[in-house]
Amino acid sequence: xxxxxxxxxxxxxxxxxxxxxxxxxxxxxxxxxxxxxxxxxxxxxxxxxxxxxxxxxxxxxxxxxxxxxxxxxxxxxxxxxxxxxxxxxxxxxxxxxxxxxxxxxxxxxxxxxxxxxxxxxxxxxxxxxxxxxxxxxxxxxxxxxxxxxxxxxxxxxxxxxxxxxxxxxxxxxxxxxxxxxxxxxxxxxxxxxxxxxxxxxxxxxxxxxxxxxxxxxxxxxxxxxxxxxxxxxxxxxxxxxxxxxxxxxxxxxxxxxxxxxxxxxxxxxxxxxxxxxxxxxxxxxxxxxxxxxxxxxxxxxxxxxxxxxxxxxxxxxxxxxxxxxxxxxxxxxxxxxxxxxxxxxxxxxxxxxxxxxxxxxxxxxxxxxxxxxxxxxxxxx
Amino acid sequence: xxxxxxxxxxxxxxxxxxxxxxxxxxxxxxxxxxxxxxxxxxxxxxxxxxxxxxxxxxxxxxxxxxxxxxxxxxxxxxxxxxxxxxxxxxxxxxxxxxxxxxxxxxxxxxxxxxxxxxxxxxxxxxxxxxxxxxxxxxxxxxxxxxxxxxxxxxxxxxxxxxxxxxxxxxxxxxxxxxxxxxxxxxxxxxxxxxx
Numbered sequence: 001x002x003x004x005x006x007x008x009x010x011x012x013x014x015x016x017x018x019x020x021x022x023x024x025x026x027x028x029x030x031x032x033x034x035x036x037x038x039x040x041x042x043x044x045x046x047x048x049x050x051x052x053x054x055x056x057x058x059x060x061x062x063x064x065x066x067x068x069x070x071x072x073x074x075x076x077x078x079x080x081x082x083x084x085x086x087x088x089x090x091x092x093x094x095x096x097x098x099x100x101x102x103x104x105x106x107x108x109x110x111x112x113x114x115x116x117x118x119x120x121x122x123x124x125x126x127x128x129x130x131x132x133x134x135x136x137x138x139x140x141x142x143x144x145x146x147x148x149x150x151x152x153x154x155x156x157x158x159x160x161x162x163x164x165x166x167x168x169x170x171x172x173x174x175x176x177x178x179x180x181x182x183x184x185x186x187x188x189x190x191x192x193x194x195x196x197x198x199x200x201x202x203x204x205x206x207x208x209x210x211x212x213x214x215x216x217x218x219x220x221x222x223x224x225x226x227x228x229x230x231x232x233x234x235x236x237x238x239x240x241x242x243x244x245x246x247x248x249x250x251x252x253x254x255x256x257x258x259x260x261x262x263x264x265x266x267x268x269x270x271x272x273x274x275x276x277x278x279x280x281x282x283x284x285x286x287x288x289x290x291x292x293x294x295x296x297x298x299x300x301x302x303x304x305x306x307x308x309x310x311x312x313x314x315x316x317x318x319x320x321x322x323x324x325x326x327x328x329x330x331x332x333x334x335x336x337x338x339x340x341x342x343x344x345x346x347x348x349x350x351x352x353x354x355x356x357x358x359x360x361x362x363x364x365x366x367x368x369x370x371x372x373x374x375x376x377x378x379x380x381x
Numbered sequence: 382x383x384x385x386x387x388x389x390x391x392x393x394x395x396x397x398x399x400x401x402x403x404x405x406x407x408x409x410x411x412x413x414x415x416x417x418x419x420x421x422x423x424x425x426x427x428x429x430x431x432x433x434x435x436x437x438x439x440x441x442x443x444x445x446x447x448x449x450x451x452x453x454x455x456x457x458x459x460x461x462x463x464x465x466x467x468x469x470x471x472x473x474x475x476x477x478x479x480x481x482x483x484x485x486x487x488x489x490x491x492x493x494x495x496x497x498x499x500x501x502x503x504x505x506x507x508x509x510x511x512x513x514x515x516x517x518x519x520x521x522x523x524x525x526x527x528x529x530x531x532x533x534x535x536x537x538x539x540x541x542x543x544x545x546x547x548x549x550x551x552x553x554x555x556x557x558x559x560x561x562x563x564x565x566x567x568x569x570x571x572x573x574x575x576x
Contacts, residue, residue: 007503008499008552047551092437099426108457109450116461126463141433142431198408200413210539245387263544332419341407341408
């Protein structure tokens with residue numbers, strides 16, 4: 001089969017790879033119909049995530065059609081059109097039994113601090129991902145869901161991570177009616193977090209970024225008030241000014257490890273790998289939120305330490321809430337919101353790239369060329 | 382007068398009332414009640430929710446000694462099988478897993494070091510294969526020409542363009558280093574023969 005493979009920092013290509021095999025009785029093999037490149041894939045692409053091996057296939061956002069099932073699979077059949085959450089999870093461990101599917105303890109031998117994620121390095125379990133023609137899906141009776149008849153492929157693929165994570169991030173903010181919410185980052189997850197904040201009753205939603213075209217999308221798609229941090233000497237002071245010097249009730253870090261805005265932080269983490277991630281957006285979130293407020297972290301960071309302003313967080317009495325999103329837990333409610341027209345995930349898709357051109361796709365997304373917000377990968381194009 | 386709000390007990394007024402927001406924004410307040418939020422509360426005990434028909438999953442066969450964190454009691458019943466450890470990078474990875482917990486910086490630095498060794502070794506090895514690495518196609522840099530590389534950057538208020546020039550160094554640096562080492566070695570051999 002044809003599959004994207006990692007060749008080293010900033011280098012990927014498409015190769016002929018062995019067709020994935022059933023390795024466990026509850027495995028399924030899925031023929032991928034749509035995949036996406038996620039902002040967090042860029043951390044792998046840039047060589048930031050420890051134990052990212054040459055030859056691995058990335059891709060944790062994908063949908064497809066069941067091609068083969070293992071002998072113990074009961075809920076899926078060959079030919080079913082399925083969406084697969086980015087989390088690999090068993091469904092019955094201590095964490096899964098409590099709904100924390102993203103923290104499953106039975107799927108990642110390489111680390112206890114993170115669950116299993118498709119195509120996301122050996123630190124997240126060593127599973128090949130869905131930027132390929134076929135992919136192995138463990139625990140087929142637990143993870144994937146049949147895509148509802150009425151749902152379009154491009155909406156479904158964005159439910160496997162980006163929309164679910166943004167929606168989850170808004171929930172972590174514990175938003176109450178009339179709250180002021182600042183979302184740092186106008187990428188796909190930030191846009192969905194901003195949009196979801198309104199569903200939870202926010203009274204004002206502010207989005208911060210440095211890319212004008214993404215801020216434009218935040219205004220039109222997420223109905224948000226936007227600010228370009230490059231236009232202000234100090235974005236935290238500006239946030240205080242526009243919130244009557246109180247600060248926001250809730251701040252969401254939807255940027256994660258490669259945040260810009262402070263060259264030293266960015267270079268020391270993204271380029272020199274001396275930190276688990278550049279905590280610029282997280283520190284801005286901590287400083288922009290009011291005392292007693294909540295900071296929600298859904299941006300991804302690596303396992304090394306980062307220079308986070310914990311002193312400010314402690315002294316302000318903040319609540320810091322964070323996790324990888326337990327995607328499947330979000331789906332029933334999100335299906336309702338998509339069906340009611342409250343959310344239209346595919347509105348943020350800007351590029352559809354054939355698998356054979358995936359190297360260009362990574363570069364366009366990484367360098368933010370051509371107004372790129374969300375690139376999808378089409379294996380059969 | 383702005384200080385009045387912050388230094389008094391009341392919360393500042395919103396630019397728009399919630400009734401206006403409900404009109405303007407589709408779905409506003411649909412999840413206002415925390416009971417409608419799927420991840421509230423965080424822990425919801427229900428061992429039968431997931432569709433699993435096991436209490437502890439069957440074990441996946443271990444086809445080679447699978448590296449694992451020493452913070453795990455045993456190899457997890459299911460695991461990924463992409464890219465088994467190999468060569469020098471594999472040895473470094475096995476050491477990182479066998480010796481250091483996830484709490485130790487050495488664990489992660491060894492793994493990052495192994496990644497760089499893997500890249501270098503795989504790139505060199507590729508030149509002896511039928512599919513040698515190609516910097517131009519693998520970096521996707523040609524899309525700069527087809528996807529508005531210049532106009533996406535020039536005249537925009539982007540901060541990331543400051544560090545973009547570092548990217549080619551990160552990609553090409555190891556190649557230049559290896560080329561330099563080979564050149565020096567060959568030169569030394571040539572000198573020894575002529576001298």
